Amino acid sequence: MELEFEGRLRLWDARRDEGWTFVDVPTEMADEILEVAEGVARGFGSVRVQVQIGSTTWRTSLFPGESTYALPIKKAVRTAEGCEAGDSVHVRIELLDVPRP
Numbered sequence: 001m002e003l004e005f006e007g008r009l010r011l012w013d014a015r016r017d018e019g020w021t022f023v024d025v026p027t028e029m030a031d032e033i034l035e036v037a038e039g040v041a042r043g044f045g046s047v048r049v050q051v052q053i054g055s056t057t058w059r060t061s062l063f064p065g066e067s068t069y070a071l072p073i074k075k076a077v078r079t080a081e082g083c084e085a086g087d088s089v090h091v092r093i094e095l096l097d098v099p100r101p
Contacts, residue, residue: 001036001095003029009073011085021078021085022070025093030068036098048096053089054081059096 007023025033037047046061047069056077062069071091073083083089 001032001098002092003032003095004090004092005029006088007071007091008088009078009083009085012070021073021075023073023089023091024065025062025069025071027068033062033069033095034064037095047098050094050096052092053077053083056080062093 003025005026007025009021009023012020012022033047045064048059048061049071050057050059051071053073058074058077060072060074062071064070071093073089078084081089
């Protein structure tokens with residue numbers, strides 16, 4: 001399953017001083033992810049994904065929050081793509097380990 005969306009980078013409130021940066025998956029997409037990832041979610045309900053922002057591609061996990069999934073954006077990606085907290089980015093994710101239709 002592949003999804004694309006625009007999202008705003010935000011600092012994690014609990015660790016703002018350390019610069020942990022995330023982008024939230026739109027809630028309607030989170031519902032789709034929850035449905036297809038049922039049974040393959042890992043620790044803490046995380047879902048393995050491959051992500052692309054700009055020309056940078058990497059693997060990480062989506063982590064469930066109160067109303068949606070949070071996608072961590074590591075410093076190397078932010079540096080390579082010239083973005084920081086508050087910026088809007090185009091995100092392409094591919095869910096890994098989920099059954100194909």
